[in-house]
Amino acid sequence: xxxxxxxxxxxxxxxxxxxxxxxxKNYFQEWRSIQKNFNSSLESYPQKIKPVDVGLKQIWVQELxxxxxxxxxxxxxxxxxxxxxxxxxxxxxxxxxxxxxFGCTICHQxxxxxxxxxxIHEVSExxxxxxxxxxYIEATCGRCHIGQNxxxxxxxxxxxxxxxxxxCVGCHDLPGIKKKFVPGLDGIGSKVTGRQWMVNWLxxxxxxxxxxKMPNFLFSDDEVNTLTDFLMxxxxxxxxxxxxxxxxxxxxxKEEDDFINLGKTKFREARCISCHTVEGKGGHLAVDLxxxxxxxxxxxxxxxxxxxxxxxxxxxMPQFGFSSEEAAAITAYIESEFxxxxxxxxDKSDYKHPADFFAKGLALxxxxxxxxxxxxxxxxxxxxxxxxxxxxxxxxxxxxxxGSSSITHTLYNFLExxxxxxxxxxxxxxxxxxxxxxxxxEAITTYLLSLQKIDFPFNYLQIAPPPxxxxxxxxxxxxxxxxxxxxxxxxxxxxxxxxxxxxxxGSQLQLNWIKKYFEVPYSLRPIVEERMPKLFISNKxxxxxxxxxxxxxxxxxxxFIEETLFNNSNIDKGKSLYSQKYGCQxxxxxxxxxxxxxxxxxxxxxxxxxxxxxxxxxxxxxYKPETIEPRTGMPEKEAIDITRYLMSxxxxx
Amino acid sequence: xKKIEWLxxxxxxxxxxxxxxxxxxxxxxxxxxxxxxxxxxxPVKVREKAICFSYTFYLGxxxxxxxxxxxxxxxxxxxxxxxxxxxxxxxxxxIQYVVSNGTFLRNMHRWSAHLMVFTVFxxxxxxxxxxxxxxxxxxxxxxxxxxxxxxxxxxxTGYLLPYDQLSYWAVTVGANIVKYVPFIGTKIRFxxxxxxxxxxxxxxxxxxxHCVILPSVMLLLVxxxxxxxxxxxxxx
Numbered sequence: 001x002x003x004x005x006x007x008x009x010x011x012x013x014x015x016x017x018x019x020x021x022x023x024x025k026n027y028f029q030e031w032r033s034i035q036k037n038f039n040s041s042l043e044s045y046p047q048k049i050k051p052v053d054v055g056l057k058q059i060w061v062q063e064l065x066x067x068x069x070x071x072x073x074x075x076x077x078x079x080x081x082x083x084x085x086x087x088x089x090x091x092x093x094x095x096x097x098x099x100x101x102f103g104c105t106i107c108h109q110x111x112x113x114x115x116x117x118x119x120i121h122e123v124s125e126x127x128x129x130x131x132x133x134x135x136y137i138e139a140t141c142g143r144c145h146i147g148q149n150x151x152x153x154x155x156x157x158x159x160x161x162x163x164x165x166x167x168c169v170g171c172h173d174l175p176g177i178k179k180k181f182v183p184g185l186d187g188i189g190s191k192v193t194g195r196q197w198m199v200n201w202l203x204x205x206x207x208x209x210x211x212x213k214m215p216n217f218l219f220s221d222d223e224v225n226t227l228t229d230f231l232m233x234x235x236x237x238x239x240x241x242x243x244x245x246x247x248x249x250x251x252x253x254k255e256e257d258d259f260i261n262l263g264k265t266k267f268r269e270a271r272c273i274s275c276h277t278v279e280g281k282g283g284h285l286a287v288d289l290x291x292x293x294x295x296x297x298x299x300x301x302x303x304x305x306x307x308x309x310x311x312x313x314x315x316x317m318p319q320f321g322f323s324s325e326e327a328a329a330i331t332a333y334i335e336s337e338f339x340x341x342x343x344x345x346x347d348k349s350d351y352k353h354p355a356d357f358f359a360k361g362l363a364l365x366x367x368x369x370x371x372x373x374x375x376x377x378x379x380x381x382x383x384x385x386x387x388x389x390x391x392x393x394x395x396x397x398x399x400x401x402x403g404s405s406s407i408t409h410t411l412y413n414f415l416e417x418x419x420x421x422x423x424x425x426x427x428x429x430x431x432x433x434x435x436x437x438x439x440x441x442e443a444i445t446t447y448l449l450s451l452q453k454i455d456f457p458f459n460y461l462q463i464a465p466p467p468x469x470x471x472x473x474x475x476x477x478x479x480x481x482x483x484x485x486x487x488x489x490x491x492x493x494x495x496x497x498x499x500x501x502x503x504x505x506g507s508q509l510q511l512n513w514i515k516k517y518f519e520v521p522y523s524l525r526p527i528v529e530e531r532m533p534k535l536f537i538s539n540k541x542x543x544x545x546x547x548x549x550x551x552x553x554x555x556x557x558x559x560f561i562e563e564t565l566f567n568n569s570n571i572d573k574g575k576s577l578y579s580q581k582y583g584c585q586x587x588x589x590x591x592x593x594x595x596x597x598x599x600x601x602x603x604x605x606x607x608x609x610x611x612x613x614x615x616x617x618x619x620x621x622x623y624k625p626e627t628i629e630p631r632t633g634m635p636e637k638e639a640i641d642i643t644r645y646l647m648s649x650x651x652x653x
Numbered sequence: 654x655k656k657i658e659w660l661x662x663x664x665x666x667x668x669x670x671x672x673x674x675x676x677x678x679x680x681x682x683x684x685x686x687x688x689x690x691x692x693x694x695x696p697v698k699v700r701e702k703a704i705c706f707s708y709t710f711y712l713g714x715x716x717x718x719x720x721x722x723x724x725x726x727x728x729x730x731x732x733x734x735x736x737x738x739x740x741x742x743x744x745x746x747x748i749q750y751v752v753s754n755g756t757f758l759r760n761m762h763r764w765s766a767h768l769m770v771f772t773v774f775x776x777x778x779x780x781x782x783x784x785x786x787x788x789x790x791x792x793x794x795x796x797x798x799x800x801x802x803x804x805x806x807x808x809x810t811g812y813l814l815p816y817d818q819l820s821y822w823a824v825t826v827g828a829n830i831v832k833y834v835p836f837i838g839t840k841i842r843f844x845x846x847x848x849x850x851x852x853x854x855x856x857x858x859x860x861x862x863h864c865v866i867l868p869s870v871m872l873l874l875v876x877x878x879x880x881x882x883x884x885x886x887x888x889x
Contacts, residue, residue, distance in 0.1 A: 022754045022756070022757035023753075023754060025756075025757075026753055026754050026757075056751060065739070067743070067747075069750070069751075111746075113743060113746040113747065113750055114746070114750055115750040115751065116750075119750075126817065396818075398818055
């Protein structure tokens with residue numbers, strides 16, 4: 001009996017001791033010692049800092065359904081006195097949203113409910129959205145700020161830009177991204193010089209052209225041959241347009257140096273390299289021309305120079321006003337210079353198609369969803385898209401196929417690796433390899449992570465309004481379309497961002513100056529890389545455009561300056577205001593002196609309208625919100641004096 | 654001793670305990686057992702062999718005490734838990750991270766549940782190999798089998814309550830199995846899930862099953878089970 005009692009006593013004591021572990025663990029938690037450390041280190045700070053009440057802290061944002069206990073250890077996030085304090089006590093670098101109203105995990109993600117280091121900061125099996133690494137942090141900005149292109153989210157904006165640039169919407173549904181122009185494939189068989197080029201291109205576009213947009217589909221040799229046969233069988237162009245035959249002068253003179261030099265001169269005069277790259281120099285807006293003569297045949301090049309939109313409706317290249325002889329000369333120049341000398345001569349005679357090449361080629365074309373990007377008029381072409389990505393940022397981890405990869409299971413790891421090496425999660429996946437730098441992959445990942453379900457109240461959403469759509473009409477529309485003005489210039493919210501906005505150009509510029517500018521376009525700001533090409537635009541077209549500018553593209557708020565006031569103003573006073581009171585020369589160049597930030601002001605009196613100068617001086621941000629020219633609050637009288645002074649700066653006095 | 658005797662003779666004591674004092678005969682001793690709710694679980698006379706550990710391994714009683722632990726910890730857990738989406742998962746995290754001894758509480762509940770399934774099963778094996786299901790104990794065996802089923806059902810319904818991936822898919826699979834019942838399969842599934850797919854109402858239904866219906870039935874049957882042990886002739 002006593003034995004049993006002893007056993008009973010010992011087990012009871014043991015049991016009690018084990019029971020004591022729980023309250024002890026409960027008391028000795030990480031955050032408690034961290035808070036005590038904080039309180040004991042307070043004396044080392046120069047300023048006086050209030051000690052923290054030891055206890056669990058949390059931010060509860062009822063509307064967002066967020067409870068974040070991060071502030072239990074991150075004590076000083078909103079205390080500017082703790083900038084130099086060590087982690088986790090230091091001040092939050094720059095706070096965009098008040099943590100008290102938004103919490104922490106709304107931006108940083110992670111398990112805000114947890115109270116120990118590992119569960120919060122590290123990837124956990126029990127929390128699908130772990131703490132976002134800093135490089136992707138802008139993704140959560142994009143959850144609420146949809147399509148706003150904020151200046152504080154460069155990475156996110158860049159990601160969206162690349163996604164648009166590489167035409168990801170060809171295969172994936174993405175919200176608010178427009179499909180890009182990609183050359184159609186009708187008539188490809190009449191464009192390309194031979195099979196060899198096509199084979200090389202399909203094998204690896206980046207090997208043919210270092211900046212090729214087309215990704216590498218990792219085709220096998222068999223697949224490349226079948227696809228080449230299939231594509232080369234398309235000989236007629238869209239809408240069965242016929243190419244113009246190349247003028248006879250081309251055949252007669254294409255070897256002559258004079259003729260080639262004429263082409264070279266025109267090529268330079270038109271500033272083709274503003275957009276096209278040649279030997280690594282020039283713009284990046286259009287295709288590298290260095291090997292173009294080995295790709296396309298002379299007839300096609302000639303026709304394309306005459307009218308690019310004939311074969312490729314929607315292409316960005318403007319239709320230059322070259323005569324047929326000039327175009328032939330440029331073709332001769334291109335044929336003599338832009339050749340891939342390494343391309344072996346092709347034996348075209350004895351090549352025979354396999355019997356079933358068309359059906360097999362079509363199957364491949366459909367399998368890899370080539371029609372997602374390229375138009376091709378053939379029967380049996382099917383849309384075969386990849387997964388929708390509209391809500392990819394909310395994808396649950398269990399829905400992801402990880403294959404045999406040994407990657408830590410997080411959504412950002414999945415996306416980054418998928419973009420970097422698309423076939424890593426299984427050989428059967430179809431996604432091609434894009435030529436992307438590490439920075440670009442990060443940016444795309446950030447953008448994709450931002451595409452999340454809206455699981456918060458709608459009043460938190462900040463959606464950019466859809467841009468206004470500008471439709472010119474009539475003759476002007478034809479001209480604007482022909483010269484692709486809106487590829488670079490913006491008019492009333494539509495168009496590119498490379499060149500100045502033309503929405504109120506009629507109120508800004510003097511007509512004579514515009515006329516001359518079309519003759520010899522130049523870059524107003526010396527630091528800007530892209531130059532306006534010379535379009536060889538006819539005088540009649542210029543007249544039409546100028547009329548349009550002067551009647552439609554105006555700003556109503558710019559009013560004429562009263563003549564008496566203007567005439568009574570003082571040039572000398574204006575000059576001294578320019579150079580002394582306002583110090584304009586710190587940004588603008590005049591007579592070879594001054595800063596590079598603003599445009600030079602030499603001969604400004606020939607270029608700008610006085611009303612415009614005056615209105616701009618009074619309030620620059622009214623017309624261009626992002627301009628860095630300061631709003632000085634100068635009185636009207638002084639603005640008129642400066643205007644008078646600037647208007648006196650003319651070539652012929 | 655005298656004081657205790659005095660205490661036991663007070664009116665209040667006598668109103669609570671039915672036993673007449675002093676206890677001097679075997680009949681008095683028997684009456685103590687008969688008159689007490691808790692003591693009469695054992696017969697008046699117990700053979701020493703029957704309370705020896707290797708006789709029953711105490712498996713029935715271990716199961717019962719685990720059930721008691723489950724009720725106590727379960728009630729405490731109920732104080733912090735809302736059967737709603739997404740509160741359920743959040744509440745579980747709160748229990749883990751901020752409720753005093755919450756992790757301990759939850760672990761106790763969870764491990765006791767696992768252990769209970771195990772011991773109930775062993776208990777059944779023990780009864781089977783001792784042949785204790787034979788008449789006159791066949792009805793008690795049936796009750797025992799139902800109790801095993803109830804234990805499993807309690808485990809299963811409790812599994813959904815954290816509302817994480819594991820529970821979601823466990824219940825999805827379970828509900829799909831139910832669908833294969835001939836003729837009324839889909840109806841039962843609808844009844845069980847409170848809809849066509851798992852959602853808030855499924856959570857509420859499983860919560861009520863887990864916390865009210867199944868434990869009440871279990872308690873009643875356990876009482877019956879114990880009572881039948883006595884009436885069928887004690888332990889075997």
